[in-house]
Amino acid sequence: MTEIGEGRQSMPSEAQGKTKAKKRYLRRKKERRKHKKAATSKGDKNVKVAESSNVTDSEEEEEEQDSVVTDSPVVRFEGGEGSQKTSEGVDVHDERPKKRRKVDQSEDAKEATPHEHSPEPLTSEVTDRLKSPLPALPSFPLPIHPNAPSKRDLALQGLDPALVHADIVDSSTVLPIADGEEDESTGLTERTRKRLKDLGISELFAVQTALLPFLLPPDVTQRSLYLSYAPPRDVCVSAPTGSGKTLAYVLPIVDILSSRIVTRLRALVVLPTRDLVTQVRETFEAVSKGRGLKIGTATGQHSFTHEQTQLIADGSTRLQGGSSKVDILICTPGRLIDHLNGTPNFSLQHLRFLVIDEADRLLAQTFQGWLAQVLSATRTSHLQSLSAVDGVDRPHHPSPDALSPVSLHLSTEFPEFHTDLDEKKESSCQKLLFSATLTRDPGKIAALELRDPRYFIVKSGAEKADALDVVEKFTIPATLKEQMIVCDSAQKPLMLFYLVYTHNVTNALVFTKSAESTTRLVRLFEFFQSVRQPSEDQGEPRRVVIQSYSSDSPPSERKSLLERFKGKEIHILVASDLISRGIDISHVSHVVSYDVPVDMRKYVHRVGRTARAGRMGEAWTLVEEQEARYFKSMLKVADHLEKVKRLRVSEKDLAPLLPSYELALRQLKEAYSRP
Structure with missing residues (x-):
């Protein structure tokens, strides 16, 4: 009993500790009831608010009751079913607090708002529409990448349409x-054909047969020196090296200019090298013999003053129409710019032909923007009247000046009257471009300012006749046989000696990468010949005459070397790329690239020195082992790899030459080591 009494006495003390929470609970409960009564008395609009508050109240009551149950003394179950005992051992009746039953406020709300009308019943159409399934959304295909354009479509982008339809x-x-x-x-006129037969030319090649009818139309009026109202179309020609491109433009120029009365600069031929200038001049002189045409050159080989006296007839009087001693000028671009800027009365306004030979190389040169200056000089926009130049009003008296028809409006002697019927005048200059390749670069084509150009492409009949397949592809003579030898760098001179003495490579051009290597190779070859022992099978070895030809040699010496080589006094000419373009030496039967060319364009111009004009020829390339991959990839890109066969040379083949070669190397080393 004492324990029970002590337990009962301790319970009020614990209850007193919980009275504050109970008081707060009761106080909130009274407030909620007041709010509930006030809410029910407000009418239909507040019914929903009351429902939400009741739901909240019930939730709060549940939370409070949970807290009360938690705060009650801990109870242990002992003994029978209906008895419980607290932690102090006091028995407590098994009476758990019951949760209040939630009142369905939705029913009360319905009863409280009898005046609300029930919603109208749905019609059959609406019911059917609700029961029918919703239409499916349209299905869209998954995004995919567009088909890549074909190579042909890509090639046509930015390409001149005339080039696509080339002949x-x-x-x-x-x-x-x-x-x-x-x-x-x-x-061709009868006089020109007779001259060709005197020169031993009895037939015309492909590029000549295609170009001559276009440049020499049947209508005689189209052969006039001035065509200001109906200017001729420009021409671009792509043909293999040695196919007769030079004669293709020499013949029409000579035929048309033969009708001139007064000497004016009417034909300008621009070439990349001095040697090529000399060769083209010889062709002009041979064809125009007896026509009275005056031909001049400007290459920088002579002094600037000497060239001025050879080109200009009157350099003291200032003439808008210019003055000239020559009808045809053959020059390099650098010297041409010098005369345009520094020679008085040097004018291009009377030009009938502007020829750019080896155009792929000349267009790549940016020396003083030579092309833009030349094209500007052929137009009249850069010309001004003399009074506008020096500010002096000149008296109206006759002068020997002679402007071209397109420049007559600048004359101070005769006023020009304009009417609504005036036709536009244009320069009569016809641009002729010749190269082994045609560029497809839109920027370069636009820089040429071509006038309704016509393209001619000379290709082998066995190949596909499509302009897109040959644009910027390289044309090689069909009669050329090409081979390459892959070897170690130390064996390259030995491979050259092997070709000379085993494959009888004479009447040959050997190309190196520099003037220094040219000189060194010639000296090594001379040492090799001096120490070579005669073989038992072949007896005394034949003597091979070899010379170097490079830019280090003076012009007079280079000219003498070419004459001796043409006369077969020199068997092998070792040269840099100086003469790899345009030089025509008919008896060259072999070309050896001692050093691999840096690009396909140089390769084409090197091998093009043989197999010219339908003759047979062989081309050899000595490729170092570390250069083989690059050289093959270069040929593969140009679609030319299959045409170059590989020649394998064994050590057994080189054994007879090896002792003499090693001895020659020692002599060369001693020669270069001397002070």
């Missing part, structure tokens, strides 16, 4: 020179 000429086409007064097939 493809079969390289095997040959046309005999006709006899008689007229030749409708080529348009």
Whole structure:
């Protein structure tokens, strides 16, 4: 009993500690009831608010009751079913607090708002629409990448449409020179055809048969020196090296300019090298013999003052129409710019032909923007009247000045009256571009300012006749046989000696990468010949004459070397790329690239020194082992790898030459080590 009494006495003390929470609970409960009564008396609009508050109240009551149950003394179950005992051992009746039943406020709300009308029943159409399934959204295909454009479509982007429709000429086409007064097939005059036969030329090659009828039309008026109202179309020609491009423009220029009365600069031929200038001049002089045409050159080989006296007839009087002693000028671009800027009365306004030979190389040169200056000089926009230049009003008296028809409006002697019927005048200059390749670069083509150009492409008949397939691809003569030898760098001179003495490589051009390597190779070859022992099978070795040809040599010496090589006094000419373009030496049967060319363009121009004009020829390339991959990839890109065969040379083949080669190397080393 004492324990029970002590337990009962301790319970009020614990209850007193919980009275504050109970008081707060009761106080909130009274407030909620007041709010509930006030809410029910407000009408239909507050019914929903009361419902939400009741729900909140019930939730709060549940939370409070949970807290009360938690705060009650801990109870242990002992003994029977209906008895419990607290932690102090006091028995407590098994009476758990019951949760209040939640009142369905939705029913009360319905009863409290009898005046609300029930929603109208749905019609059958609405019911059917609700029961029918919703239409499915339209299905869209998954995004995919567009098809990549074909190579042909990509090639057409930015390409001149005229180049796409270029005239493809079969390289095997040959046309005999006709006899008689007229030749409708080529348009050449009887006098020109007679001169060609005197030179031993009895037939025309493919590029000539295609170009001559275009440049020499049957209508005589189209052959006039001035065509200001109907200017001629420009021409671009792509043909293999040695196919006769030089004669293709020499013949029409000579035929048309032969009708001139007064000497004016009417034909300008721009070439990349001095040696090529000399060769083209010889061709002009041979064809124009007896025509009275005056031909001049400007290459920088002579002094600037000397060239001025050779080109200009009157340099003291200031003439807008210019003054000239020559009808045809053959020059390099650098010297041409010098005369345009520094020679008085040097004018291009009377030009009838502007020829750019080896155009791929010349267009790559940016020396003083030579092309833009030349094209500007052919127009009249850069010309001004003399009074506008020096500010002096000149008296109106006759002068020997002679402007071109397109520049007559600048004359101070005769006023020009304009009417609504005036036709536009343009320069009569016809641009002729020749190269082994045609560029497809839109920027370069636009810089040429071509006027309605026409393209001619000479290709072998066995190849696909499509302009897109040959643009910027390299044309090689069909009669050329190409081979390469892959070797160690230390064996390259030995491989050259092997070709000379085993494959009988004479009448050959050997190309190196620099003038220094040219000189060194020639000295090594001379040492090799001096120490070479005669073989038992072949007896005394034949003597091979070899010389170097490079930019280090003076012009007079280079000219003498070429003459001796043409006369077969020199068997092998070792040269840099100085003469790899345009030089025509008919008896060259072999070309050896001692050093691999840096690009395909140089390779084409090197091998193009042989197999010219339908003759047979062989080209050899000595490739170092570390250069083999690059050289093959270069040929593969140009679609030319299959045409270059590989020649394998064994040590057994080189054994007879090896002792002499090693001895020659020692002598060369001693020669270069001397002070």
